[in-house]
Amino acid sequence: MICAISGTTPQDPVISPNSGSVFDRKLIEGYIAEHGTDPISGDALSVDSLISIKTSITPAPRTPAQASIPALLQSFQNEWDALVLETLTLRQELLKTRQDLSTALYYHDAAVRVVAKLTKERDDAVAELQTLTQREL
Structure with a gap:
C-alpha cells in the first residue's frame, strides 16, 4: 500500500x-x-x-535497494522536485493574489475619490443654498 x-x-x-x-x-x-x-x-x-x-502493526523493513546511495539520492531528488513544484505553485498564487489586491486597491481609491468629490459638491451646494437664503431675508 x-x-x-x-x-x-x-x-x-x-x-x-x-x-x-x-x-x-x-x-x-x-x-x-x-x-x-x-x-x-x-x-x-x-x-x-x-x-x-x-x-x-509491524512495519516492513527497508530493502537494501531502498537504503542504497542511488536510491537515497533519487529520494532526495524527488523531494527537491516536489518542493520546487510547490514553490512554483505558491509563487503563481502569490502573483494572482497581488494582482487581485492591486485591482481592489485601484477600485477602492477610485471610490474614495468619488466620495470626496461628491462630499465637496454637497458642501458647496449647502453653502450656496445658505448664501441664497440669507440674501432673500
Whole structure:
C-alpha cells in the first residue's frame, strides 16, 4: 500500500470511496480540510466518508535497494522536485493574489475619490443654498 499523496507507506491508511485510492489519514484529512475534494478524482469528499484499513502493526523493513546511495539520492531528488513544484505553485498564487489586491486597491481609491468629490459638491451646494437664503431675508 502506497499513499497516493506522499508516495510512502501510510501509518494510518484509509481508502477514499470516490477514487478507491489509499491515503495516510493525516495527509488526506489536511487535504480535505483545505480543498474539500478527493485529490485523485476531484469529487467532493468528507472525512466521515473515508474507510479505515486494518494493517499489521509491524512495519516492513527497508530493502537494501531502498537504503542504497542511488536510491537515497533519487529520494532526495524527488523531494527537491516536489518542493520546487510547490514553490512554483505558491509563487503563481502569490502573483494572482497581488494582482487581485492591486485591482481592489485601484477600485477602492477610485471610490474614495468619488466620495470626496461628491462630499465637496454637497458642501458647496449647502453653502450656496445658505448664501441664497440669507440674501432673500
